Amino acid sequence: MYLEYFGCDYLPFSLTPNTQQYFGAQCHHDAIVTLNHALVSGEGFIKVVGEVGTGKTLLCRKLLNEMPQNIYTAYIPNPFLSPGELRTAVAKELGVAITAQTDQQAFTQIIQERLIALHNQFDHVVLVIDEAQALPVESMEALRLITNFETETQKLLQVVLIGQPELDDKIGLPELRQLKQRITFSCELKELNAAQIYDYIRHRMVKAGYSGPEIFSFEACEMIQKATRGTPRIVNVLCHKVLMLLYGQGQYYATPEHIRIAALDTEACLPVTLPWRLDCKAQWRTAALCTGALCTLIICLPLIQG
Structure with missing residues (x-):
């Protein structure tokens, strides 16, 4: 596609979470610092919340990849499980096997x-x-009971x-108040502002191997922020x-028109218009052309009539 055209080694805006392209916006950085501090303390539950597309899975992978060797990690990516299924999944991740016939007492002892x-x-x-929001309420309570084990x-x-x-x-439900305590x-992962999007796009392009002149100006990033509401996945x-459009047109600079067209073609985007100052410039150019044409007509009219 456009990889060779822009000199990229791989797609800079792939939707697959890739820790090599981790950007580390302030909220993500704060979350990593908090997680590392919390894991050292060794107590309680840690909660990381973020809207769809804000980089939770990427953060999760980065956390798992960089976990110190003195910490044993277990990982459950799809927690839509009944209490029994959750216990089985936890046991498997901890390296032990239980059967459907294993009752609560035996499970407790084994774990x-x-x-x-x-x-x-x-x-x-x-x-x-x-994706912890998918945990059924009963399974959350079962999870709390599992964490009761202590020295x-x-x-x-x-x-x-x-x-x-x-x-x-x-977690705010009355029946889960013990877990909430x-x-x-x-931590909370938030959407990106225009300045963060500008740095994010440059970071992704450079990581992918691009070394040419700036493609996305800050002005373009302001439009992108409005269209995507700062959600990294939609930005991608x-x-x-936009890169596909530039490649198809043989260009290397993203104009507001490119952003507008790409946003119209993306269901998750809000429609955007040209920035006000660009509209003014366009209007001034149009007015100048009309004035010039009118002056020329006034000057030439006597000659034409003569």
């Missing part, structure tokens, strides 16, 4: 023995659950919940389409 064994090898054991000095299992804002609504750290879709 507690495994957690104690892991703590003899590691400083902390962490369970990371992505005289520390909890045997720490949990990181990563999910959409619906996670806050679910155990959340010791909480929009920028990908």
